[in-house]
Amino acid sequence: MRKMLFAAMLQLCALTLAAQNIVKGKVVDDQGMPLAGATVMLNNKQGQYTDAEGYFRFSNVSGNKAEVSISFIGYEPLKQTVTVPSGAVFHLKKGNHWLNEVTVSSIQATAQSPVAYTNVNQKQLNRNNLGQDVPYLLSFTPSFVATSDAGTGVGYTDFRIRGTDASRINVTINGIPYNDADEQGTYWVDIPDIASSLDNIQVQRGVGTSTNGAGAFGANINLQTERPALKPAGEVDLSYGSFNTFKGDVKVSSGLINHHWAIDSRFSSISSNGYIDRATARLYSYFLQAGYYAANTTFKLVTFGGSEKTYHAWDGVPADSLDTHRTYNPCGFMGFDASGKPLYYKNQTDNYLQTTYQLIGIHRFSDKLSLNAALHYTPGSGYYEEYMQNQVLAQYGLTPFYVNGTEVTNSDLVRQQWMTNQFAGGVFTLNYQTEKLTAQLGGALNDYWGDHYGQVTWVKNYVGSLLPDWQYYRNNVNKWDGNIYLKLNYDILPVLNIYTDLQYRQVHYSLYGQNENWDDALNAMQPLNVNQMFHFFNPKVGLMYRPSAHNQLFASFAVAHREPARTNYTDATSGEWPTNETLYDTEVGYKYDLPWASFGINGYFMNYKNQLVLTGKINDIGEALTTNMPKSYRTGIELTWAVKPVACLRWNAGLTLSKNRIDNYMEYVDVYSGSDWTWSRQVANYLGSVPIAFSPSVIGNSVLAFVKHGFEADLETHWVGKQYIDNTGSSARALSAYCVNNIRLSYQIPVKGLQQLQLSLLLNNVLNEQYISNAWTYSYYYQASSGDPMTRYNDFGYFPQAGFNLLAGLSVKF
Incomplete structure (x- = not known):
């Protein structure tokens, strides 16, 4: 906490008076409501x-006068x-005016939505976009904690x-689900440098508004890809820094062609050796959009994708190696x-290729009625390769062999x-x-299908016929x-509106074949035979008083379900x-x-029913189980503030204080015995009420610019309080609080014929916080x-983050 207070003192001491020639403003409609996305x-x-x-805001405006031209869908310029x-x-x-952008934006919150949310615009994203992934670019938003396997924010x-x-x-992304439908996680490594092609990101905390795809069970993040350039433009961004980290991207935009067409493109390459040994990353990506814009109808084709090759760093650093x-x-x-020198397999890598195609359209029937729609398709394929020691050949469907008369099992x-999938x-x-009512009827229908299978490509000293790419499970x-929702926002009074959001979601999940785990009782790979159907009703209601x-x-109550x-x-x-x-969110x-x-203050109470958590309990083949816990909760207060005493200085900060508990928690612990540790x-062990793992009671962030x-x-x-690695609440299995300070410097050099020439320097972890x-335990x-x-032991895998490191960047816009 002393480090956090010291950092705050540094920021307050940095407050000075200055002036700047700027032109800024706010665009609103006849009722005074903000118009997001106006040109x-x-x-x-x-x-x-x-912005939202x-x-x-325009900076460094020359002269005493300037001409501002504004246009927006359905409004007079x-x-x-x-x-x-x-x-x-x-x-x-x-x-009547041409549609300057197409987006499926109904899932975003607005100024009238009774939810806790943060908007991050393109300028804020570009500020630190020198190669690190989206979670690190969002780490200044409330209650947000980012982590990296490689310790640098590049890769996983x-x-x-x-x-x-x-x-x-x-x-x-553009209202289209991005979570992996099967595992439900988000793999940013598959879309490297997507931040360079974004217009904005909205982070909603809590259940938020109804969305498409995976259940929003605590937050949702909506990414909107960039809007078309109004004039022909080009951009080159280069950065290089510690751990041989490099990022390069090239962007080309056609501008408006014949007042209707526009094409925007980007190609990126990112590489890093990582802070952790051999935690290398080699990432490539592209972005391409082509759109037709007319008075009442617009279509836009968006495609983006990436390929990644990263060396495994997911085992973590053992406890006895940290010092x-x-x-x-x-x-x-x-x-x-x-x-006696240790040997490491050079191709212990994760490899994946993914592309996404989106066809988005909008049609305005009248000033009151419009339709947004989109089709999407995402194929993906990849594998991770690993060297495995002393494996039982029979568990891979391989026959034991003899070497010098000795049987090798x-x-x-x-x-x-491998995994190959389509979405x-x-x-x-x-x-x-x-004038008083905003209504949205929306929904989605999505299908995900794919295969998981394992191959053996090499066996040490193998004698016999090893079939190429021998599959041992599949x-x-x-x-x-599918989901459908109806959102209604009605002004009861000029200062009071009521919000209702009703969503029905249906999920059918099937999983068949052999799992990768061996079942000793069956003397075969574990069989999979899952066929589950879920029906979820997710109502939300709230009031906004101005x-x-x-x-x-504002006040709101929402219900969410997750399969x-x-x-x-x-x-x-x-x-x-x-x-x-099930989650009940107030x-x-x-x-x-x-x-x-x-200044803002937000209080929340997230009450869970049957939350799935790890208890240490194992299944019939020895794998750790996630168990439904009848009752658990998260409650807290989020404070945010922003101060801009003069034009040249601003301070944005946030602080989250929370309590996160599981009631009536039972821990299960394995027991080994004998000289061979069988x-x-x-x-x-009944532990009663315990803190939820990886849920710090204090999270703080601050940006002084x-x-x-x-x-x-x-x-x-960035300040993150103490975190427990498991759900036992034991300080022996916890991560210490930390406070990390970064400094970013940039300078725009005026050059005739260039829209922008900018030099940037990002100094990460300037106080070299270890x-x-x-972690896992x-x-x-x-x-x-x-x-x-009985004596208790603990194995650990820790993920240390890099100490002081830097990234330098050059951006040229034509």
Whole structure:
């Protein structure tokens, strides 16, 4: 906590007075409601879109006067001359104008939605976009904790919001589901550098508004891809830094062609050696969109994809290596050579290729009625390869062999575990709006199908005929997911509106074949035979009260359901499937907003029924089970504030204080005995009320930014409190709190003929904090023989994050 206070003092001491020539404003409709996505041109040279609250801002404007031109779907264009510097509210009148963008945006919250949310615009994303993944670009939002296997934010990254893990957080891109439908997680590594092609991201905490795809069981994240460039443009971004981290991308935009067509494209390459040993990442991606824009109808084809090759770093650093070899990576270990030097398999890698195609359209029937719709298709294929020591050949369907007259039943081998899948479907929203009523009828129907199978590619000293790509297990999965929702937002009074959101969701999940785990009782691979149907009704209701232009107060209640994920089935005893989880979410919030400052407070109570958690209990083949816990909850307060005393200085910060508990928790611990440590049984320990793992009671973030004449300096602070690695609440199995400070410097150099030439420097973890953001643990007892006392042991895998490191960037826009 002292480090957090020290960082805050540094930020407060940095407050100085300055001035800047800026033109800023807010675009609203006849009723004073903000218009997000309005096109704003300055002197017919610079262009941008308003953010989710209707704001725009141009910096470093020359001269005493400037011409502002504004246009928006269904409104008359506005052209106005303003003085420099200036700030004003621009009112647009309804009329006919070309559709400047196509997006399935009905799942986003608006200023009238009674939910807790944060909007992140394109400028905020670009500020730190020097190669790190989306979770690290969102780490300054409330209640958000990011982590990285490689310790750098490049490659496999993960995140939690309010302690909720990524498999319970819905993610959409243009309103289209992105979560892996089977495992329900989000794999940012499959779409590297997607942030370079985004217009904005909205993070809704709690259940939020109804969305498409995986159940929003604690938060949802909506990504909107970038809008078409209004004029022909090109961009080159290069960055390089610690751990041989490199990012390069090239963007080309056609601008509007014949007032109707536009094409935008990007190609990116990212690579890094990682902070952890051999945690390399080689990532490539592309983005392409082509759109037709007319007065009432627009179509847009969006395609993006990526390929990744990352070295395994998911085993973590053993506890006994943290002090002596903090970056040690046990993955790929093959043994020792004759001199005692450890050997590692060079191709211990994860490999995946994925592409996404989206066809999005909008038609405006009238000023009150419009239709958004989209079709999508995503094929993916890949595998991870690993060197396995002393494997039982029979468990891979291989026949023992003889070497020098000795039978070999166990041997080292190389295996690949493959997955090929396809995801396709459609989403739609019918939008109706009057002076007092906003209504949206929407839904989606999606299908996911694919295969999982394992191959043996090599066996050490194998004698006999090893068939090429010998398969030792195979299973197939199919998941239908459909939902329909109706959202109504009605102004009861000029200062009061009621919000109702009703969603029905149906899920059919089937999984057949052989699992990758061996079943000793059957002397075969574990059979899979899952055929489950779920029917979910997810109602939401809320009130928004706005007594003045500076104050707003909301309250809401929402219900959400989530079906079990793939691992909940594959790790369960056959036929004894887990049930679905239910969440009852109550949110109350208040926001006070002034031109130079704002303050917000949000209280939440997330009450879970049958939440799936790890208890240590195992199934019939020894795999850890996730068990439905009857009662658990998360409750807390989120504080946010922003201060801008002068034009050149701003301070945005947030603090989350929470309590996260499981009631009546029973822990199951394995017991081993004898000189050979043979597994004998499990013992149950009743622990009562315990904290939920990876749910820190304190999360803080702060960004202090100084901007003047093209120069910007940011001090970013992230504070994460103590986290328990398991659900026992034991300090022996916990991660210490940490406070990380980053500094970002950038300078825009005016160059004739260029739209922008910017130099950036990102100094991460400037105080060289030695911290760990994630871990796993396995607890067990040893008892020499019956009647002897039991001794408890713990195995750990820790994921240390990099100390001080830097990234330098160059951005050129034509």
